[in-house]
Amino acid sequence: MADVPQDYEDEDEGLVAKGRAGDNAEPLSISEISQMLKRTVEDRFGFVRLRGELSGVKRAASGHLYCALKDDKAVIDGVMWRGSAERLPFRPEDGLEVVASGKLTTYPGRSKYQIVIDRMELAGEGALLALLEKTRARLAAEGLFDERRKRALPFLPRTIGVVTSPTGAVIRDILHRLADRFPTRVIVWPVLVQGQGAAEQVAAAVRGFSAMPEGHPDRPDLVIVARGGGSIEDLWSFNEEVVVRAIAECSIPTISAVGHETDTTLADYAADRRAPTPTAAAEMAVPVRAELAATLKDFGARKERAILRPVQLGRERLEARVQRLPRPEALLQPQAQRLDDLVGRLGNGLRERANRARERLQSDRARLNAPLLRARIERAQDRLSAVARLMISLDPDNVLQRGYVRVVGSGGTVTDKAVAAKEALLTLKFRDGDLAVTPSASASPPVRRKPAPQGTPPKQDDLFG
Template identity: 50%
Template sequence: MSLIEDEPGNTPEFTVSELSGAVKRTIEGEFGFVRVRGELGRVTVPRSGHVYLDLKDDRSVISGIIWKGVAGKLEMRPEEGMEVIVTGRMTTFPGQSKYQIVIEDMRPAGLGALMAMLEKRRAALQAEGLFDASRKQAIPYLPEVIGVVTSPSGAVIRDILHRLRDRFPRKVLIWPVAVQGKASAGEVARGIEGFNKLSPGGALPRPDLIIVARGGGSVEDLWGFNEEIVVRAAAASQIPLISAVGHETDTTLIDHAADRRAPTPSAAAEMAVPVRMELLAWVDQAGGRMTGALAQRIDARGQRLRDLARALPRADTLLDYPRQRLDLLADRLPRALIRGTEQRRVALSDAAGALRPSLLGRTLSQARESLGRRTDRLSIRPIQREIVQGRDRLDTLTRRLEEAGERRIEAPSQALGSLSRLLETLSYKGTLARGYAVVRSGEGHVLASKAEARDAAGLEIEFADGKLALGGSAPKSSGKGKAAKPKPEQGSLF
């Protein structure tokens, strides 16, 4: 038995490393370049940047690795649960006696897998609150500067500029980006962040509104706008953002994070600014309505004021009673002054009558005796002060009485003087002073005609400086027995 066990066989003998190398060469020779379809299991990304994952189906699992340089070039990020088609090389890892696939390319396994991954990502971002309506900002009504994140060479930017020029020309800043491919997501995110980092009032104006735009395409073409980096940049934008990616039926995750979604880039331009001509027409209409309303309001207020004015009394009527009352008080005032003066004169006479010398002497002696008895308690200073104050009051009253008497006498004197002047003005004496004369008959009657003067027995002519008598009874005899004849000149006075 032992001899048989010690005999060498025909089976070659390998070391562990030789056997591992032989297996490695065999696997790499038979499966040098393969495409494998499966579901991603565990996905790990250590600090080295390489990606370690499991590719599985319902019965088997294959380990996979994506080197750091290849991982950065992939169009999609591997996530657990995704169904993918990978292309790579089969190899072994001798240190753990396991085989694995080195992945060089990875694509979603059909549209269904891509949409499933998209739905999963949408649910995760929504759970974070990035799509909440409370985060949405209002779009400015008329932005001064509009920032557009899009390709500078496509038809999209031309459509936006053309539409803005037709509606309401605005200043436009373009941030050129790739809108398709591996670099699309990063450039779009940097464009949104770059516009937000501009300082207001700087050399390059900060936009009041951002439009992220791209034309239509397949799900794969628009996939860059579904990336998490783009969605987070749109949600974090402090500037209001309009998403205009694809056509009306296309929906990307940036549409949920944006403040407004436009079905097309042209529609985004229409949302950004109003139509200038329509705005001017509306302003004119509003101005006309405001002017009409103001005129109508003024007319209504004017009519109301006129109605109220008719119900109010006239100003003269309002002043009638106060004027009448003023006249009554003015009539009563002189009598009241006279009566007050008389009452004060009577009181003064009574007080003066009571102040007889004998009574004053007795009162003074009594006061001196009382003062002598109370000298220790009383002081003469208050009494002297009261005497001085009483004397001052007496002087004041005396002065006021004298002034009132003078005013009372002055008023009639002025009235008498006025009447005298009026009498002199209306008297015939003034007329005589101007060269006229008054002719009276011998009996003293004023003669107003030549016939009356001829029939009068005698005439008396009054001049300004005296009277002159003519005719009348026969003059005294001159001694010759004949009356003196009047001179002819005396009869021709007029």
């Protein structure tokens, strides 16, 4: 307890404050004592390093970061101004144990003291691993690491985009391995792979490759995000959420080749394939040209064998059938024997037929005498004469001698008046010749004519009026 002047102890308390003899100190205002406390605290604790667990982390719209640091017995408020907060290499979250460096000050508006944090670091590798696990679980819950999102790598990319440092051994290892296996066009997007701003550059490079339109000459078919080995702190940029989201959203298949085989980052979970080393990433990216040429040659040989195999099988089957076929002479032997038999039978048959004919001729010779032949001829002549007389009697033109006329139309002899009326032209056949006439539409009664004078030839009347 501060010492109290003797005058204040001896004097009775009054209703109104009064000055004392020899007292030249006026009462202090609240603002004055607050400023005095502020200067005292800042002078005494101008630089401190505090270790504690983050609680109530909140980033204001202005970009300032507000939080509290606590242990099992005490709590102190903290504030980190925008400029310092933007340089943080990790995302502060509740429950993380950190070491905060800055100065203590007071906040007169609430009669509280707080620490203005200039720098914040994770309190050891254990805290870093805890942050890594929390971030991994949060992003996994969003589905960024789902195996169903993984895409197959192109078999033979024409262009490969590499996001890495242009001066490190990583890019040389990748280029050397690609040259050995299958020389391919490579586009390097140079970035920082460690330290302040590295995560933002890596994310921007991945998004830059992804944003190239289809058909762009520089758009890669495959993207490799690569970095050499290091501690978890060295590789931390590839655990940043901005990098993980950029890789997960990339429209081009990606390979993550960060660190050595035992190193694992969140970028490995987000990529389509994880390579244990940058050199292994180059091996995944392209096949071995010699092996590919050998495979193509083998495919060509297999195709040729597949094409020739049916021919070979057909030849084998044909040869097998040929061996089972009988010899041509064996096939012809029965036919030759039958031919010989028929030839023999034909000779015998001809001789027998000739003998029978000779016998029949000898038996008929008695009937072939002259009187018998003359009688047969006379009977044949009589039959022929009868047929001739019949033909003469049936000839329609014979009656023309007796004054008849035969009417012929387009279809032959006309016997009906109706048929004759339909003909355009008729032919009248007389004893001494033909006469063409035209039929009339109607017939008129015959008209008697005077007899023609002597010496005038008779005039032929129209048969149809």
